Amino acid sequence: xxxxxxxxxxxxxxxxxxxxxxxxxxxxxxxxxxxxxxxxxxxxxxxxxxxxxxxxxxxxxxxxxxxxxxxxxxxxxxxxxxxxxxxxxxxxxxxxxxxxxxxxxxxxxxxxx
Amino acid sequence: xxxxxxxxxxxxxxxxxxxxxxxxxxxxxxxxxxxxxxxxxxxxxxxxxxxxxxxxxxxxxxxxxxxxxxxxxxxxxxxxxxxxxxxxxxxxxxxxxxxxxxxxxxxxx
Numbered sequence: 001x002x003x004x005x006x007x008x009x010x011x012x013x014x015x016x017x018x019x020x021x022x023x024x025x026x027x028x029x030x031x032x033x034x035x036x037x038x039x040x041x042x043x044x045x046x047x048x049x050x051x052x053x054x055x056x057x058x059x060x061x062x063x064x065x066x067x068x069x070x071x072x073x074x075x076x077x078x079x080x081x082x083x084x085x086x087x088x089x090x091x092x093x094x095x096x097x098x099x100x101x102x103x104x105x106x107x108x109x110x111x112x113x
Numbered sequence: 114x115x116x117x118x119x120x121x122x123x124x125x126x127x128x129x130x131x132x133x134x135x136x137x138x139x140x141x142x143x144x145x146x147x148x149x150x151x152x153x154x155x156x157x158x159x160x161x162x163x164x165x166x167x168x169x170x171x172x173x174x175x176x177x178x179x180x181x182x183x184x185x186x187x188x189x190x191x192x193x194x195x196x197x198x199x200x201x202x203x204x205x206x207x208x209x210x211x212x213x214x215x216x217x218x219x220x221x222x
Contacts, residue, residue, distance in 0.1 A: 006155075033209065042201060043156070043212040092155060094210075101146045101158030102203075102210055 001097045002027050006105030013083055013112050020079045021108045023093035028073035033102070034066070037090040046091075049076045083112045117145075117185075117202040117213030125219045132189040134216040136202030137182075145178055145185050146203045146210065156201070159187075192220045 003026045013019050023032065031050055035043040046066055047057040055068040069077045080087050088111050094104045117136045126132055136145070144163045148156040162169045162178045162185065169176045175188040189196055197220045202213040 035212075042215045045209060045211060048209060094156075096210075097158075098144075099161060101148070101161050102156075103158070104155040106155040 001100045002029065002095050002103045004093060004095065004103055004105040006093055006108060008108055009106060010109040011111070013110065015084050015112055017083055018079055018081045019083065019110060020077050021091055021093070022077050023075070023105050025074045025095055029095045030073070031096060032070065032076045033094045033096075034068065034076075034078045035092045035094065037092065037107075039089070043092065046078070080110065083110075085112045088112045116211045117204050119200075119202055119213045119216045121216060122214065123217045123219070125221070126192060128192060128194055128220055128222050130192055130220075132192050132196070132218055132220070134187045134200055134202075134218070136185045136187070136204075136213050138185075138202075138204040138213075139183060140204070140206060142180075142204045142206055144205045145176075146205055147174075147176060147185075147187050148201045148203060148212075150199045150201065150215075151197075159200075161205075189218075192218075194220050194222050196220050 005024045007022045034046040037043045045058050046061045047055040049055045049068045049070040051070045067079045091108045094102045097103045117138045120135045146161045147159040150156045160171045162176050173190045178185045199215045201215045203210045
């Protein structure tokens with residue numbers, strides 16, 4: 001199954017700044033997915049990142065706040081822009097490894113102060 | 114929506130007992146997956162059951178799927194303290210995976 005390297009594993013950021021999270025996959029994948037997990041909550045899909053096209057965002061998430069890049073089939077970044085304390089969450093990337101299910105990165109724990 | 118709803122939200126049992134978690138969903142699915150998450154870290158895939166399957170086993174895990182009732186269950190037999198984690202069902206539709214609300218399982222020695 002795929003192996004994902006996600007960076008950074010955690011960060012503490014000042015409000016109003018931006019953080020870019022990177023995910024590197026050890027194989028080529030068509031789609032990569034970005035999730036947010038707020039404290040004590042389940043995972044919420046932010047967007048689906050396709051190589052060579054704009055990311056597809058879920059309801060409640062917009063490109064200006066969460067710009068995504070997908071320069072090739074093994075790499076993607078998610079930026080959390082103009083952060084506020086409400087953005088404090090764990091952010092995870094994943095790929096579809098069916099029939100083995102989805103494989104997830106180890107997550108980025110973001111705290112905004 | 115495609116999101117699953119899990120029951121119970123929290124479950125506390127003793128080692129050696131069985132743990133059962135239930136998941137209900139509302140839309141048609143291609144498959145349904147179960148995941149485990151330890152201490153807010155990355156998720157680990159446990160088992161995938163396809164929409165044309167009714168039951169699947171993997172080690173101490175048993176998953177059932179009833180598409181007529183749009184429900185699934187995860188049974189962990191002979192639980193261990195190491196099974197303490199959050200468990201999520203994920204009904205899989207077209208090209209995306211949406212997670213349920215989760216069950217927090219605590220297994221006490």
